[in-house]
Amino acid sequence: xxxxxxxxxxxxxxxxxxxxxxxxxxxxxxxxxxxxxxxxxxxxxxxxxxxxxxxxxxxxxxxxxxxxxxxxxxxxxxxxxxxxxxxxxxxxxxxxxxxxxxxxxxxxxxxxxxxxxxxxxxxxxxxxxxxxxxxxxxxxxxxxxxxxxxxxxxxxxxxxxxxxxxxxxxxxxxxxxxxxxxxxxxxxxxxxxxxxxxxxxxxxxxxxxxxxxxxxxxxxxxxxxxxxxxxxxxxxxxxxxxxxxxxxxxxxxxxxxxxxxxxxxxxxxxxxxxxxxxxxxxxxxxxxxxxxxxxxxxxxxxxxxxxxxxxxxxxxxxxxxxxxxxxxxxxxxxxxxxxxxxxxxxxxxxx
Amino acid sequence: xxxxxxxxxxxxxxxxxxxxxxxxxxxxxxxxxxxxxxxxxxxxxxxxxxxxxxxxxxxxxxxxxxxxxxxxxxxxxxxxxxxxxxxxxxxxxxxxxxxxxxxxxxxxxxxxxxxxxxxxxxxxxxxxxxxxxxxxxxxxxxxxxxxxxxxxxxxxxxxxxxxxxxxxxxxxxxxxxxxxxxxxxxxxxxxxxxxxxxxxxxxxxxxxxxxxxxxxxxxxxxxxxxxxxxxxxxxxxxxxxxxxxxxxxxxxxxxxxxxxxxxxxxxxxxxxxxxxxxxxxxxxxxxxxxxxxxxxxxxxxxxxxxxxxxxxxxxxxxxxxxxxxxxxxxxxxxxxxxxxxxxxxxxxxxxxxxxxxxxxxxxxxxxxxxxxxxxxxxxxxxxxxxxxxxxxxxxxxxxxxxxxxxxxxxxxxxxxxxxxxxxxxxxxxxxxxxxxxxxx
Numbered sequence: 001x002x003x004x005x006x007x008x009x010x011x012x013x014x015x016x017x018x019x020x021x022x023x024x025x026x027x028x029x030x031x032x033x034x035x036x037x038x039x040x041x042x043x044x045x046x047x048x049x050x051x052x053x054x055x056x057x058x059x060x061x062x063x064x065x066x067x068x069x070x071x072x073x074x075x076x077x078x079x080x081x082x083x084x085x086x087x088x089x090x091x092x093x094x095x096x097x098x099x100x101x102x103x104x105x106x107x108x109x110x111x112x113x114x115x116x117x118x119x120x121x122x123x124x125x126x127x128x129x130x131x132x133x134x135x136x137x138x139x140x141x142x143x144x145x146x147x148x149x150x151x152x153x154x155x156x157x158x159x160x161x162x163x164x165x166x167x168x169x170x171x172x173x174x175x176x177x178x179x180x181x182x183x184x185x186x187x188x189x190x191x192x193x194x195x196x197x198x199x200x201x202x203x204x205x206x207x208x209x210x211x212x213x214x215x216x217x218x219x220x221x222x223x224x225x226x227x228x229x230x231x232x233x234x235x236x237x238x239x240x241x242x243x244x245x246x247x248x249x250x251x252x253x254x255x256x257x258x259x260x261x262x263x264x265x266x267x268x269x270x271x272x273x274x275x276x277x278x279x280x281x282x283x284x285x286x287x288x289x290x291x292x293x294x295x296x297x298x299x300x301x302x303x304x305x306x307x308x309x310x311x312x313x314x315x316x317x318x319x320x321x322x323x324x325x326x327x328x329x330x331x332x333x334x335x336x337x338x339x340x341x342x343x344x345x346x347x348x349x350x351x
Numbered sequence: 352x353x354x355x356x357x358x359x360x361x362x363x364x365x366x367x368x369x370x371x372x373x374x375x376x377x378x379x380x381x382x383x384x385x386x387x388x389x390x391x392x393x394x395x396x397x398x399x400x401x402x403x404x405x406x407x408x409x410x411x412x413x414x415x416x417x418x419x420x421x422x423x424x425x426x427x428x429x430x431x432x433x434x435x436x437x438x439x440x441x442x443x444x445x446x447x448x449x450x451x452x453x454x455x456x457x458x459x460x461x462x463x464x465x466x467x468x469x470x471x472x473x474x475x476x477x478x479x480x481x482x483x484x485x486x487x488x489x490x491x492x493x494x495x496x497x498x499x500x501x502x503x504x505x506x507x508x509x510x511x512x513x514x515x516x517x518x519x520x521x522x523x524x525x526x527x528x529x530x531x532x533x534x535x536x537x538x539x540x541x542x543x544x545x546x547x548x549x550x551x552x553x554x555x556x557x558x559x560x561x562x563x564x565x566x567x568x569x570x571x572x573x574x575x576x577x578x579x580x581x582x583x584x585x586x587x588x589x590x591x592x593x594x595x596x597x598x599x600x601x602x603x604x605x606x607x608x609x610x611x612x613x614x615x616x617x618x619x620x621x622x623x624x625x626x627x628x629x630x631x632x633x634x635x636x637x638x639x640x641x642x643x644x645x646x647x648x649x650x651x652x653x654x655x656x657x658x659x660x661x662x663x664x665x666x667x668x669x670x671x672x673x674x675x676x677x678x679x680x681x682x683x684x685x686x687x688x689x690x691x692x693x694x695x696x697x698x699x700x701x702x703x704x705x706x707x708x709x710x711x712x713x714x715x716x717x718x719x720x721x722x723x724x725x726x727x728x729x730x731x732x733x734x735x736x737x738x739x740x741x742x743x744x745x746x747x748x749x750x751x752x753x754x755x756x757x758x759x760x761x762x763x764x765x766x767x768x769x770x771x772x773x774x775x776x777x778x779x780x781x782x783x784x785x786x787x788x789x790x791x
Contacts, residue, residue: 026679026682026683029682093682093683093698094684094685094698096684097685106510108506108510109509111505111506111509111510112400112502112505112506113501113502113503113504113505113506114503114506115506115507115510116457116459118456118457118458118459118699119458119697122699123699305502306506
């Protein structure tokens with residue numbers, strides 16, 4: 001197949017033997033698709049070139065680059081490489097709608113619930129995910145910022161652990177997670193809570209003789225709490241605290257101080273197990289409430305879930321002196337949460 | 352969350368005023384047709400995150416509010432879970448259909464089954480022979496189901512602009528199909544699914560949220576849209592009137608005439624197939640065999656693509672141009688809009704499209720959009736009569752007519768159906784398998 005044979009077939013099909021109107025270039029598209037194995041995108045690119053639009057393409061790219069920066073409000077951030085995205089948008093069949101979406105974002109309002117990503121929004125999402133890379137972040141943040149007319153927060157210059165929010169929408173901070181899995185990693189636990197948590201677990205292991213597994217799963221922690229949750233056991237701890245009050249044995253003094261530390265966390269605490277839940281709840285609160293909203297995209301179904309931090313916290317805080325079923329693990333100092341327990345209905349809505 | 356006192360209920364109605372609200376009625380019987388059902392409870396969600404569940408007929412209720420159901424049904428401008436069902440429960444027409452909004456927004460049919468909780472499956476399977484089983488499913492399980500519905504619906508309700516296309520669809524389709532469904536069809540003992548029969552009647556169930564917009568129609572395993580003419584299935588349908596009959600009105604060459612209207616081609620009076628046959632066979636008078644062949648050729652050309660040699664016939668030249676213009680629009684924009692409702696059909700919904708397929712889908716949507724408007728007019732005519740429209744199948748409509756009304760109502764129906772040069776053929780019969788041609 002040569003270019004000549006394509007041109008011959010094209011001009012043969014045209015009434016005047018040469019292109020006179022825009023529709024004539026659609027004929028070229030048909031000829032390319034019929035006579036070659038080229039993809040739709042490549043065929044479109046060739047037709048665009050034949051239309052003589054390639055001279056304007058550079059200007060189009062520049063404008064789109066500016067539009068993206070304006071929409072995402074990336075005034076001080078210059079590290080996101082949009083080149084591939086811009087090219088992908090321009091060569092897409094629905095480029096007009098995509099550019100319109102970027103120029104005039106939908107300005108959706110933040111509502112608790114599910115937003116299936118469909119239609120032109122899905123095309124934009126796919127293009128962004130394929131072409132953009134962000135260090136310490138996920139490209140889907142760009143998509144969220146465009147669709148909700150938000151502002152992408154700066155992240156790359158800083159440590160990952162200090163990231164507070166990914167996107168700001170109407171003055172509200174949103175942290176976005178994009179996962180295939182049903183377990184969401186909500187990120188690193190705050191340092192003080194983390195320290196207290198592990199101190200407690202070490203000491204609880206010592207008292208109970210049981211061991212928390214390496215991943216710090218909810219079940220293994222709850223197992224220790226089950227052990228500690230006995231009136232008799234609590235009585236013994238208090239007896240120990242009383243009897244060791246005036247001891248000279250340093251090892252016992254140290255153990256006593258460690259136990260007492262957990263009772264002084266809060267005035268109302270009269271059980272060790274309550275103090276543990278207090279530590280957990282404070283740690284989770286500090287982590288979750290750093291932003292106003294959490295967004296979770298499940299890649300398989302392409303559904304974005306938005307939930308307020310307050311509601312997320314209510315779902316994951318301790319219940320009945322045990323870790324909430326929504327907590328999966330604290331593996332590697334990270335907080336993992338089951339999406340299904342947040343009522344995200346992850347399996348619903350196929351795509 | 353659960354409303355237990357009349358004071359709470361009054362406060363709820365007060366709160367709902369001038370606020371965007373979602374209303375989800377839960378029926379007592381998941382198997383019975385909505386027109387034969389009762390409401391078990393009603394879930395309400397309003398702006399500012401206020402949600403309530405109002406028990407109507409439920410075993411766990413401290414107080415049921417069945418005498419207040421009408422207050423819910425009279426609500427205006429609220430979003431209801433399923434407007435077609437809402438209307439059959441006696442609800443107000445001035446409400447917004449959530450399922451249609453979902454379909455218009457995401458291009459996917461709304462799937463009720465995704466919202467059921469495991470408890471629903473358990474009770475409904477375990478007590479499959481028990482009527483009104485939803486009345487014993489723990490009410491909090493209904494609440495959980497409704498919350499899931501809310502979770503998917505609310506962001507859409509708050510963010511989507513209600514287009515003119517949506518509003519038109521919303522005002523027409525649920526009303527028309529609710530009216531046909533609630534009329535039911537009288538059946539005799541030959542109906543193959545006795546479980547679906549209720550007081551000698553069976554009920555249809557139209558789903559118009561399909562990819563082409565052409566409604567499917569099946570209920571409890573019986574497909575009303577594809578009833579076999581030969582296997583005796585139709586012999587189960589009869590008139591509900593002691594002195595009455597079934598009357599079927601079929602549009603003659605419906606698609607050809609719709610296409611003619613679409614492309615602005617004036618077809619002559621009389622048979623379309625005779626008209627085209629004269630072109631195909633270069634003769635003024637067609638034999639019976641030629642007439643049949645003419646029919647087949649026309650259908651082949653319209654649905655399978657127009658062969659080059661037929662482009663000499665002006666009608667097919669215009670149709671061919673239309674097909675390619677439509678195809679070019681599709682390629683350029685990635686979508687087209689349907690002819691009347693201006694609903695979008697997008698490339699994401701139809702990934703393997705061809706020019707002819709696109710034209711066929713466009714035609715199917717045109718057929719539905721055009722028919723629904725005619726059905727609406729006929730239903731308005733029938734509003735004060737006993738005659739009822741009982742089945743719509745693409746190019747034909749079935750009526751159950753009492754003898755006392757036949758003489759004056761049938762010509763009026765025919766006039767409406769025929770307006771705009773769409774001749775209809777009428778058939779009459781005691782049972783649906785034995786219909787004979789009549790002239791009104």
